[in-house]
Amino acid sequence: MTATSPPLQVAIVGVGKIARDQHVPAIAGEPAFELAATVSRSGGLDGVENHADLMSLLDARSDIAAVSLCMPPVPRFEAATRALAAGRHVMLEKPPGASVAEVGTLERLARAKGVSLFATWHSRYAAGVAPARAWLSDRSIRSVRIAWKEDVRHWHPGQAWIWEPGGLGVFDPGINALSILTGILPGPVHLTKAVLSFPENRDTPIAADLSFTSASGMVVEAEFDWRQEGPQSWTIDVETADSALSLREGGARLFLDGEEQKVEGPGEYPGLYRRFAELIEAGQSDVDTSPFVHVADAFMLGERRIVAPFHE
Known part of the structure; x- marks a missing residue:
């Protein structure tokens, strides 16, 4: 992505407190991304297209290149698997999953699909x-x-x-x-x-x-x-x-x-989205599970x- 490239369309999956407080303003301040849609059973965000489930989003919006998964860790593996399988770049809120092993599975899937996976640690x-x-x-x-x-x-x-x-x-x-x-x-x-x-x-x-x-x-x-x-x-x-x-x-x-x-x-979450854009541009993933291993x-x-x- 260059300074003249159009922003990548990104969707937030799970519109809770962390998404509203941190992800939404961070995306708004990052030129590399544009918030195109949300997935939320509770209604999403005013003025932003919302889908009741992830598969509806993936089927309807092939133009959305990346998804940011902000739901609790237990259901995150299934959502990440579906998004990666559909060829979308994926950002994982911390912790990256419900188990260390499943994060390794996601990393291998991202590599096989040629997309970026970012297991984030905002701190x-x-x-x-x-x-x-x-x-x-x-x-x-x-x-x-x-x-x-x-x-x-x-x-x-x-x-x-x-x-x-x-x-x-x-x-x-x-x-x-x-x-x-x-x-x-x-x-x-x-x-x-x-x-x-x-x-x-x-x-x-x-x-x-x-x-x-x-x-x-x-x-x-x-x-x-x-x-x-x-x-x-x-x-x-x-x-x-x-x-x-x-x-x-x-x-x-x-x-x-x-x-x-x-x-x-730049701030914690602006820093995350800047890094996510860099990973996508470079065709790389960033999946460090060391904090999760300690837990x-x-x-x-x-x-x-x-x-x-x-x-x-």
Whole structure:
């Protein structure tokens, strides 16, 4: 796509809060795309063509080159499979699916069909993340401490699916921290211990304490909690051999040895759509499952603790 190319027609599938708050304005600000249609049983968006299901859209609009899947993770595999099979480029909201294996299946299908698949991690596009990655690239890291605490009632009101199997619970926001972690560290880490707190009336955890290590012995400790009241916390603190780095407000602010740095960027979701356009232009896919693997490992290794029931 060049500056004079017409924008690609894109459709949003699943018009919920994240689509309205983030995807719609991001598409509006990205010259490479034009929002041509939606798929929503609840009516879609004013002034935008809407279809009741994905197959109706695919049958009716062969001109739509790309679809952005914003529904919950459990039904996403079927929708992505149909869109890829129809030769459409696909963007996946995070997490990219309900299981790690199904994401691999989608990647292979995209390759076979010659289309782009983008498994997105929006927090990696926060303004401080790329500078943090560059700063840490040649440093010896001793430890990392993550505190990701928010009020689920405020940020996810009435979203019952997050408490059901496949909904991830506190890992829905926690995976954002893991996407930043895996995006800024110069090498991999693996989970060694997890304690998961499940409300007695829910099927997914409301809190999690995680421990990781690396081949060099670096230690990472992460605390995720959905019961936070008052100030919310989305912080990653990194100690190196000679200095310290801190990402705050979900990666939007960067501090080096306590001094805030000036960081700039297009914004998380505008960054995603810019990257999606680049992938389509290059005929490539971007499917990094490393944050998702850490979540899967937490459920595999995690000690399960039952805590007080959760009610909206």
